[in-house]
Amino acid sequence: MELMGSTLTATYARPKTSHFLPAISTMAASYRGTQPALPMSASANQWRTSSYYKSNGPLPSTLSIQRDNLDLVRAKTMFYPSNRTALTTRYTPEDWYKSNHSNYRESESSRKSAERLRQDTIRLMQDKDQLTRRTQETTSKNLGERVSDIVFWKSELSHEIDNMVTEIAALSEVKRRLERALAETEGPLQVSQECLYHREKRMSIDLVHDHVEKDLIKEVEVIKSCQERMRRYLERAVAQLASNRAAQHELERDMSDKVTAQRIDDRCHHLRNTSNGIGYYRGIERLDPSLSLPDTWSKFTDDNILHSQSERAASHKLRDEIELLLNTTSNEMWHQFNNVNVSFTNRISETSDAKNSLQTHLAKTLQEIFQTEMLIESLKKALRDKECPLKVAQTRLEERTRRPNVELCRDNPHHRLVGEVKEIEDTIYKLQERLMEAENTLQTLVKTKVTLEHDLSVKANSLFLDQEKCMSIRKSFPSMPRLVGYT
Template identity: 75%
Template sequence: MELLGSTMTATYARPKTSSFLPAISTMASSYKDHQPTLALTLNSSQPWRTNTYYRTLGVMPTLASIRRAASDLVRAQTAHYPTNQTALSTRYSPEDWHKSNQSKYRESEASRNSAERLRWDTVRLIQDKEQLTRRTQETSSRNLSERISDIAFWRSELNHEIESMVTETAALNESKRRLERALAETEGPLQVARECLYHREKRMSIDLVHDNVEKDLLKEVEVIRSCQERMRRHLDRAIAQLASNRAIQHDLEKDVSDKVTAHRIDSRCHQLRNTSDGIGFYRGIDRLDPSLSLPDSWSNFTDNNILRSLSERASSHKLRDEIEILLNSTSADMWSQFNTVNVAFTKRISETVDAKNNMQTHLAKTLQEIFQTETLIEALKKAIREKESPLKVAQTRLEERTRRPNVELCRDNPHHRLVSEVREIEDTVAQLRERLQVAEGTLQSLVKTKAALEHDLSIKANSLFLDQEKCMGMRKTFPSSPRLLGYT
């Protein structure tokens, strides 16, 4: 376009920039990436327009703002030109105006279509996601319900196995108590047999005969000890088996406790709804995996516990049968040997009557020799005491002569003689003491012989009492068969 009329210098007033700003509520989609036709006509490539005024705006102006700007521009021009010189050509043609309107219509329609598509797509998305969320939640609830059923099943299996294990443990514990009572009952017969052997060991010399009574007593001790050893082995096995039973029972109870806790937690989770209290956000919890097992390993863990319990119960039942067989066999063995020893005692008692008269003479002679030996010991002690004074005199002389001053401290003949005298007396005392030790040893030997003879005489005098009264009297307290079986 060209200016018509006078070529007076035109003065342009810059419009307020605020009139070019769009309304705050205008959406970005209504003007984004759209270049109106007016922008092509208002560029700085036209040499008669200043670049400082006609610049490309960062925000797209509206048609109303353009009209206001054009109106202000006309008023500014007419304020400086005479009325006869204001006939300027319009800046836009009708075609531009219609194109601008059509562009705005198309933009408006495109924006509405886009907003409508967005609205319907969003509604569809919300509905789809709502259904997906509901289905997912229902699936999770169904999985929790199945999990609760699985936990309840395994918990019932564990409870049944725990009851069976408790019953088996109680039965094994009763067998163990019977075995302990039977083992305690064997101490009496063993003590009696040892008492008999102990009393018979007091015999000396020819009385230490390895007779049938001693053989049978030793065999009885061996039989009782063998029975005790077998009982102790089975008792140790029973204790170990009880420990194993309690250990597997503890594992089962711990497994049940864990499943009770898991059942309570999963039941609480299964009962949670979108309107429940206590629900909240836990950011990042879906990325945390604190699990220690998988479904297969979880079920295998409980299954293995039950299988271990079945195995331990089978071992416990087998051990109880073995304990019952052991109690019967040990009771029969001890009773059989007990009767054999009693028969041997009866035979030996008749052989001990003729063995105690020949020791009196030997005892009298021994007492006479003891008296003479004691007299000798007293004489030796007196002789040793008599050597103390000469030894003190000689040692005192030597000690006094050590105080001689200077050169007078001479190793002279008196010194040598005093040293020789001390050594002679010490040798004499040593010989006397050695002889005293020999005499005391002889006296001790005589005393031991006397004690042995007296002991032998007492044994022979009391043999009938020991074998017939004391030993056989103690053996009358042999426990009965029910006590050896551990019933009482």
């Protein structure tokens, strides 16, 4: 048992539960750093005995032992005055006064430091507030200028889009006219080819490579040449329309982007500190999603406008060329059409004249055939008429050969009968020759008649083909307005 008046050493054991120590107030954290903790000096601990800092021994293993020791310490401290006095007299009055003065000085220093900090902070807040307002005003001004730039380029794009839409409509109309004109050339081409096919049905000598056929072939070549040029320009018009629409699409896409950018920048321009929908976006200032600079931004739109203007100029030039082409091709086709018609008229006139001449010659030939036939009949009758006199003369000579003896005399009657027989035979021979010539002439006339009749049928066929078949279908040649695509 320990003696009374001796200093007891308290031994505290930490319980195993986690709720033994009280919670630390959060107000302590607000003073952290303003007043540093004073280090434990040796003079401040002079009153403490060495037994007070005695290290604790090994902790009991059971909770009951800890509770018994704690009760024992409390009992000894409370019931022994000498021990209670030793515990309460830890500082001297000088220490107490020094501590107070130190606290006064520290308080005064802290107040001065806090006042300086407050004044500096107020100035800093005022300066930063003015800087923030100026920066925000400058940013709003820049946004306003940006919106003005967007509005300017929007107006330029809108004007160019309107011009491009007008140009596309004009080129589309010229293209439709060119298509109609190209379709109209199919009729004249078919007419020319049908004329050539019909004229292939000419017969015999009339199947000639005349001026009409040459002009028809030239007309087919002219129409095909015009069609080929029209197709080339039609392809160019289609390609130019595609280029115009592509330029228009780029302008409209740029316009759509600028409308969106204007809406966004205008909303940003009108944002205020009291606006709704503002919030924190941490790290957004480090993100740079921009794809262009102001120079490249304006150059992009300017390039789009310049590209559209160049396409419009090319489109306008192409429209002028198509107009000139339509006028040129229509004049060429009409000129050749008139040449063919003139050739047809001349050829029909020549064929009609030839047909009339053939008819006249045929009539004369028929008359001559009739007269030759009458001559042949006359010659045949003359030959028949010479048969009896020849018989009489020959009979006389035969009868006189029966004269007896010396009476068989070569007298004058004998000589005369012999001459008569020779004369009649010579006459018959000459008449037979003339008959043969007449018959041959008749055959020639008949052949000529057949030839004339065939030629007349050929001429009639040619006239029918040229006048009825060809000229009748050539009356439907398209008019000049249709050839330039207006109707």
